[in-house]
Amino acid sequence: MTDVTTDARTAGGRGRLSRLLAIGWPYLAIVLYTVAFSAIVMAQVDYPEDLNEAGARSSPRVAITFDDLPWNGPGYSDSEIAGLTDTLLATLTARGVPATGLVTCRGIRDGAPFLRKWIDAGTELGNHSFSHQDLNSTPVDEWLADVRRCDEDVREVVGGPVRWFRYPMLHQGDDRAVRDSVARTLQRWGYSNAHVTIDNSEWLLARAYDIAMREGDEAEAAAIVEAYVGHLREAADHFRGAGRDKFGREVDHVLLVHANAIAARHIGDVLDVLEADGFTIASLEEVLSDPIYARVDEYVGPTGLSWIYRAAPLSPDDPWDDIAEEALAARFRWR
Numbered sequence: 001m002t003d004v005t006t007d008a009r010t011a012g013g014r015g016r017l018s019r020l021l022a023i024g025w026p027y028l029a030i031v032l033y034t035v036a037f038s039a040i041v042m043a044q045v046d047y048p049e050d051l052n053e054a055g056a057r058s059s060p061r062v063a064i065t066f067d068d069l070p071w072n073g074p075g076y077s078d079s080e081i082a083g084l085t086d087t088l089l090a091t092l093t094a095r096g097v098p099a100t101g102l103v104t105c106r107g108i109r110d111g112a113p114f115l116r117k118w119i120d121a122g123t124e125l126g127n128h129s130f131s132h133q134d135l136n137s138t139p140v141d142e143w144l145a146d147v148r149r150c151d152e153d154v155r156e157v158v159g160g161p162v163r164w165f166r167y168p169m170l171h172q173g174d175d176r177a178v179r180d181s182v183a184r185t186l187q188r189w190g191y192s193n194a195h196v197t198i199d200n201s202e203w204l205l206a207r208a209y210d211i212a213m214r215e216g217d218e219a220e221a222a223a224i225v226e227a228y229v230g231h232l233r234e235a236a237d238h239f240r241g242a243g244r245d246k247f248g249r250e251v252d253h254v255l256l257v258h259a260n261a262i263a264a265r266h267i268g269d270v271l272d273v274l275e276a277d278g279f280t281i282a283s284l285e286e287v288l289s290d291p292i293y294a295r296v297d298e299y300v301g302p303t304g305l306s307w308i309y310r311a312a313p314l315s316p317d318d319p320w321d322d323i324a325e326e327a328l329a330a331r332f333r334w335r
């Protein structure tokens with residue numbers, strides 16, 4: 001694609017030059033200015049580090065990541081969690097999905113029976129902090145101690161080092177000094193940021209689903225499931241488009257969902273629509289090898305943002321996430 005652009009630019013420049021010499025110098029000055037300005041603009045949006053095999057791929061990969069392991073959602077007994085975890089992992093195993101699970105360590109039970117199920121199913125586990133503290137409102141030392149505590153817990157369960165960290169609420173620091181010092185510390189501890197691109201409001205639908213199921217309202221639960229699959233499909237489509245807009249090609253994505261009941265029963269439906277739309281399911285490690293994840297984090301602020309927006313400083317203000325969330329919150333009872 002970049003080659004085509006370069007050829008077109010060169011050919012256009014040549015055509016202009018010969019026309020010009022016949023017409024006159026004032027026109028030449030204007031055209032030279034235009035050509036130079038275009039070159040500057042193209043140099044800014046043309047990322048040379050992206051011109052590798054990822055750039056040549058026409059269909060994007062997507063990593064499936066589950067947050068808040070061992071379980072997200074109130075009111076479930078341990079035996080229900082065990083059964084639903086088995087259901088979820090059976091789908092992932094049957095389809096060969098190389099999933100990643102981010103653990104909120106305060107939820108770990110004695111002997112970590114649920115996490116062991118994830119490990120036995122081949123899921124790689126990462127750290128999502130001990131008690132899900134918000135970096136925007138927690139002193140840095142306290143926040144880091146909470147992450148460290150979970151590091152020890154997950155290491156013990158997996159029996160080795162842990163390489164992925166995901167920020168609670170995707171809040172990475174609303175102050176540049178905080179953001180950078182936290183990022184450096186996590187790196188020193190051996191962590192890579194488990195970035196998210198396909199951010200979404202699936203958690204809200206999960207709560208609505210829990211309520212409907214508890215009340216035995218099957219019609220409502222079915223409507224919520226349909227909205228869940230549709231919402232995640234729309235989110236994937238939205239951020240795929242945003243990735244193409246920002247980087248000029250298909251980029252590889254990371255989907256964030258949670259370890260909850262609606263995922264346990266319906267993640268297969270989500271995988272179906274993603275694959276139907278041309279995504280290939282891949283591991284987090286494979287996806288994060290796309291050079292967009294090596295780009296500089298350009299965002300400092302309080303919002304938990306898709307990496308697409310953090311890495312692309314010239315992003316327009318894009319309210320898709322908020323609009324989708326408000327529509328879902330208005331349609332379903334979720335609290």
Ligand SMILES: [Zn+2]
Nearest residue numbers: 067068168169
């Ligand atoms: Zn979380």
